Amino acid sequence: MGEYPSRSVNATAGDSGVTSGYARGAGSGVSPSSYQEPPLGGGSALPKKTRFSVETGFRGLSTAAGAMVLVIIIAIAVFLVSKAVPALQANTANFLTEKTWFPNDAEPVFGIAALAFGTVLSSIIALIVAVPIALAIALFLSHYAPRRLATPLGFVIDLLAAVPSVVFGLWGRDVLQVPVRNFSVWLNEYFGWLPIFGGEGPFGQSIMLGGLVLAIMVLPIVTSLSREVFQQTPGMNEEAALALGATRWEMIRTAVLPYGKPGVIAAVMLGLGRALGETIALALTLGITFNISFNLIENGGNSIAANIANTFGEANATGRGALIASGLVLFAITLVVNMTARAIIYRRREFRDSAA
Amino acid sequence: MSLLEREVPGVVMTPDNIRSRKLPVIVNVLVAVAAFAVAAVIVLGAGIGNWVLVAVIGLILYLVGLNIAASRVEGRRAARNRTMQALIYSACVLAVLPLASVVWTLLSKGLERLDGAFFGTSMNNIGARDPEGGAYHAIIGTLEQVGIATLIAVPLGVLGAIYLVEYGRGRFANTVRFFVDVMTGIPSIVAGLFILSFWVLIVSPWFNDGNPRFSGFAAALALTVLMLPTIVRSTEEMLRLVPGPLREGSYALGVPQWKTILKVVLPTALPGIVTGVMLAIARAAGETAPVLLVAGGAAAINFDPFAGNQQSLALFVYQQAGDASRYAPARAWTAALTLVALVLILTIAAKLLARRNKLSR
Numbered sequence: 198m199g200e201y202p203s204r205s206v207n208a209t210a211g212d213s214g215v216t217s218g219y220a221r222g223a224g225s226g227v228s229p230s231s232y233q234e235p236p237l238g239g240g241s242a243l244p245k246k247t248r249f250s251v252e253t254g255f256r257g258l259s260t261a262a263g264a265m266v267l268v269i270i271i272a273i274a275v276f277l278v279s280k281a282v283p284a285l286q287a288n289t290a291n292f293l294t295e296k297t298w299f300p301n302d303a304e305p306v307f308g309i310a311a312l313a314f315g316t317v318l319s320s321i322i323a324l325i326v327a328v329p330i331a332l333a334i335a336l337f338l339s340h341y342a343p344r345r346l347a348t349p350l351g352f353v354i355d356l357l358a359a360v361p362s363v364v365f366g367l368w369g370r371d372v373l374q375v376p377v378r379n380f381s382v383w384l385n386e387y388f389g390w391l392p393i394f395g396g397e398g399p400f401g402q403s404i405m406l407g408g409l410v411l412a413i414m415v416l417p418i419v420t421s422l423s424r425e426v427f428q429q430t431p432g433m434n435e436e437a438a439l440a441l442g443a444t445r446w447e448m449i450r451t452a453v454l455p456y457g458k459p460g461v462i463a464a465v466m467l468g469l470g471r472a473l474g475e476t477i478a479l480a481l482t483l484g485i486t487f488n489i490s491f492n493l494i495e496n497g498g499n500s501i502a503a504n505i506a507n508t509f510g511e512a513n514a515t516g517r518g519a520l521i522a523s524g525l526v527l528f529a530i531t532l533v534v535n536m537t538a539r540a541i542i543y544r545r546r547e548f549r550d551s552a553a
Numbered sequence: 554m555s556l557l558e559r560e561v562p563g564v565v566m567t568p569d570n571i572r573s574r575k576l577p578v579i580v581n582v583l584v585a586v587a588a589f590a591v592a593a594v595i596v597l598g599a600g601i602g603n604w605v606l607v608a609v610i611g612l613i614l615y616l617v618g619l620n621i622a623a624s625r626v627e628g629r630r631a632a633r634n635r636t637m638q639a640l641i642y643s644a645c646v647l648a649v650l651p652l653a654s655v656v657w658t659l660l661s662k663g664l665e666r667l668d669g670a671f672f673g674t675s676m677n678n679i680g681a682r683d684p685e686g687g688a689y690h691a692i693i694g695t696l697e698q699v700g701i702a703t704l705i706a707v708p709l710g711v712l713g714a715i716y717l718v719e720y721g722r723g724r725f726a727n728t729v730r731f732f733v734d735v736m737t738g739i740p741s742i743v744a745g746l747f748i749l750s751f752w753v754l755i756v757s758p759w760f761n762d763g764n765p766r767f768s769g770f771a772a773a774l775a776l777t778v779l780m781l782p783t784i785v786r787s788t789e790e791m792l793r794l795v796p797g798p799l800r801e802g803s804y805a806l807g808v809p810q811w812k813t814i815l816k817v818v819l820p821t822a823l824p825g826i827v828t829g830v831m832l833a834i835a836r837a838a839g840e841t842a843p844v845l846l847v848a849g850g851a852a853a854i855n856f857d858p859f860a861g862n863q864q865s866l867a868l869f870v871y872q873q874a875g876d877a878s879r880y881a882p883a884r885a886w887t888a889a890l891t892l893v894a895l896v897l898i899l900t901i902a903a904k905l906l907a908r909r910n911k912l913s914r
Contacts, residue, residue: 255811256720262712263721263729266785269778270732273739273747280750333644341641352904357652359832359900361839363870364889368655370874371662371882376605383602413651444634467738474740476842477871502742506842506871517749524746528739535738539731 277525284518292522297487298504300519301512307519309501309526311487315404316500316527319479320472322408322493323415328465330412331419338420339427340449351424358417366481369410370402374482377406381494396495402484404498410478415468422467426460427453459545466538470531476502501527576626576635584622588614612643663890666883676852676864681878688888690854691869694769695895697858698848698865699838701773702780707830709777710784711819717785718792719814730789736782741775745843748775753847767849769858772865775843780833787829791822824910831903835896841867866892 285292287305295308334354338347381400388394430453438448454461480503484496505520512520592611596602616636623632671687679686717730752771758764795818803813819826844850849862850872866888873885 250809252809252811255814259712259716259720262709263716263726265709266713266729266733266736266782269781270736272751273743273778276747276750276755277743280754330644330648333641334648337641337645341638355904356897356900359835359839359896360655361841361867361889361892361896363839363841363867363874364659364893365655367870367874367885367889368658371886372654372658373651380605383606387601413655416648444630446634446637447630449637470738470740474738474742476740476742477867481871481874502740502842505742505746506845509846517754521746521750524743528743531738531740531743532735535735536731538738539734542734543731 277521277528280518281522281525284515285522287515296489300516305515309523311489312499312501312504312523314489315498316473319404319407319411319498319500320469323411323472324465324469326409326412327415328419331416332423334420335424335427336449338424354417354420362414362475363477365410365414366478369406369478369482374401374406377401384494393491393493396492399496400494402496403494405493407479407483407498410482411472411475414478415472418471419464419468422464423461426457430456459541463538463541466534470534474502474527474531476506479503480506574626576623580622584618585615588618659890659893662886666887671887675854684880686884688866688869691864691866693854693856694863695838695866698769698772698776699834701770701858702776702837703834706777706780706784710781711788713785714788714792715814717789733782733785737786741779741840742842744775744778745846748847767847767862768860769848769863772844772848775847776837776840779840780837783833784830788826791825792818795821824906828903828907831899835899839867839892839896841871844868
C-alpha cells in the first residue's frame with residue numbers, strides 16, 4: 198500500500214506536491230508542524246501517501262496487534278503439541294482409551310478416558326441444572342420483573358459472574374458438601390435401584406457436588422447472555438401476540454422464545470465451554486478417582502482440568518508432558534464448543550442485521 | 554361459515570368471556586397453604602424426609618393445585634400462564650438461595666481472621682500449629698502479576714481493537730474478530746499450560762543457567778493471554794460507538810487517520826475502554842489455575858516478579874484450602890473475602906463508570 202500511487206503519478210496539474218513526498222528521507226514521517234500542503238487540482242487533490250509515514254507505521258502496529266490474537270492461538274496449539282509429543286511417545290498405554298494416570302513411573306501409563314468422561318459428565322449435570330433456572334431468571338428479568346427490580350437484580354447477576362471460581366470451590370467443599378451428602382443418602386435410600394443413585398457410599402465428594410457447584414458458576418453467564426437476547430425481541434412481535442389475545446406466557450412462547458432460540462443455544466454453549474474448562478472449583482469438590490462410572494452420588498469423579506491442578510505438583514518431565522497432552526485435549530474440546538457457539542451467534546447477527 | 558361462528562372454547566368473544574374472571578388472591582394463598590400442609594403431613598407422617606422435601610413436594614402440589622383452581626375459574630390458557638409465572642418466580646428464589654449462602658459464609662467465616670496481622674505478615678515460618686500467618690505476600694504477588702499483565706495487555710488489546718474498527722477490512726479482519734471471540738472462551742488452565750510450555754520450560758532456562766524457573770512474570774504472561782480477548786472485545790465495542798461524523802470532521806480538517814484515532818476517537822471512547830479494562834483486571838485477579846502452574850506459589854515475600862516463586866491471593870486460598878492445619882480454613886476464608894472484595898470493588902467501579910459513559914446506552 199502506498200508504494201505505487203495509482204492515480205496521481207502523471208497528474209502534474211501544475212504542482213510540485215505530487216513528487217515532494219518522495220523527496221523526503223525514509224522514515225521522516227509527517228510531523229504536525231511540517232504537514233505538507235495537500236496538492237491542488239486534478240487527481241492529486243487528496244494528501245499523498247508517503248512511503249514511510251507515521252500513518253503506515255501506526256497501521257502496521259495495530260495490524261500486528263490484531264494478528265497477535267491469531268499468533269497466540271496458533272502458538273498455544275504448537276507449544277502444547279511440542280511438549281505433549283515426547284510424553285505421548287513414552288506412554289506405554291493407549292492415551293485415548295486408558296483410564297489410569299501414572300505418568301511419573303519408569304514405565305509411564307496414562308490415558309485420558311476417565312478424565313474426559315468426568316469432564317463431560319460434570320459439565321452436562323451443570324447444564325441440566327443451570328439452564329432451566331437461568332432461562333427462568335432471564336425471562337423474569339426481561340419480561341416479568343418491574344424495571345425497578347430488574348436493573349439491580351441484573352447488576353447482581355453480572356457481579357456474580359465476576360466472583361472467582363476458587364471461592365465457589367471453597368464454598369462447595371466447606372458448606373454445600375454436607376447437604377449434598379444428606380441428599381445423596383436420601384436418594385440412595387429411596388432411589389438406590391437406579392444405577393446413577395446406587396452404591397454403598399461414602400457419599401458427598403461426588404460428581405453431583407461438582408456438578409452443582411459448576412451449575413452455580415455457569416448460571417450467571419447463561420442468565421446474562423440470554424437476558425440480552427430476550428430483551429432484543431422486537432417489540433412489534435410481542436405487541437402483536439398480546440393484541441391477538443395471547444396471555445403473557447403464550448406471548449413468550451410464540452414471540453420471545455422462537456426469536457431468542459439461536460442466542461440461547463449460543464449462551465448454553467458458552468456456559469458449556471466455561472464448565473468444561475473449570476479447574477479449581479472441581480479440584481476442591483470432586484473426590485478424585487480414575488474410573489468411568491455413571492454413579493452420581495458416590496465419592497469420586499475427576500476432570501481434565503482438576504487433574505492438572507491436583508497432580509501438577511508431583512509431576513516429573515514425563516508427567517508434565519502428560520498433563521500438557523490432557524490440556525491439549527481440553528483445548529481442542531473447548532475450541533470446538535466455542536467456535537460452534539460463536540458461529541451460531543454470527544449467523545444470527547447477520548440474519549438480524551439483514552432483516553432490520 | 555365464518556371463523557367467528559365456529560365454536561372454539563375460550564377464543565370466541567361472547568358476553569360471558571369478554572370480561573374474564575380473575576382468580577381471587579385469597580384462593581391463591583389458600584392453595585399454597587393447603588399444598589404445604591398436605592406435603593408436611595405426607596412427608597413427616599411417613600417419615601421419608603425433612604423440611605427440604607416438604608418444600609419441594611409442597612411446591613409441586615401448589616403448582617398443580619393452582620393450575621386446577623385457575624382452570625376452573627379463568628380457563629385453561631390463563632391457568633397455564635399462572636403456572637408458568639409461578640414456576641419462573643420459584644426458579645428465581647431457588648437461584649438466590651445458594652448465592653445468599655455464599656455471601657453469608659464469606660462474611661461469617663471470613664471476618665474471623667480479618668485483622669492487621671493478616672495483611673501485614675506472610676506465611677514464612679508458619680507451621681501447622683501456628684494460628685498466625687497472613688496474606689501479605691499473596692497480595693503483593695497478585696498486585697504485581699495483574700499489574701504487569703495489564704501493562705502488556707492494554708496497549709496490545711487497544712491497538713488490536715483499533716485495527717478491527719478503523720483499519721480491518723475483508724477476510725483477515727473477520728478471522729481475527731472471530732478468533733478474539735473464540736479466545737475469550739479458552740480455559741484458564743490451558744493458558745497456564747501454554748505459558749508453562751512456552752515461557753517456563755523453553756524461554757526461562759536462557760536466563761537461569763539452563764534451569765526452568767517459576768516466576769511472577771510467567772503468571773503475568775498467562776493472565777495477559779486471558780485478558781487480551783476481553784480487552785479487545787470491549788474496546789472494539791466502544792470504538793464502534795464513536796460517531797462517524799467526529800472522524801469525518803477530523804479528516805475534513807486534513808488530520809491524518811492515525812492522529813484522528815489518537816486525538817479524537819480514543820479520548821471519546823476512553824471511559825468505556827477503562828470500564829472494559831477494569832472488568833478484565835477483575836477477572837484476571839481471580840484466576841487460580843494459571844498462577845498455580847507457572848508461579849508455583851510461595852510462603853515468603855517475593856517482590857521480584859522475574860525471579861523465583863510468587864504467591865497470589867487466589868492461589869493462597871486454594872493452597873490454604875488444601876492445608877491440613879486446623880488454622881488454615883480461617884486463613885483461606887479471609888483471603889477469599891479479601892479477593893472477592895477486591896474483585897467486586899473493581900467490578901462495581903467499572904459498572905458505575907460505564908453508567909456515566911455518554912456513549913453507551
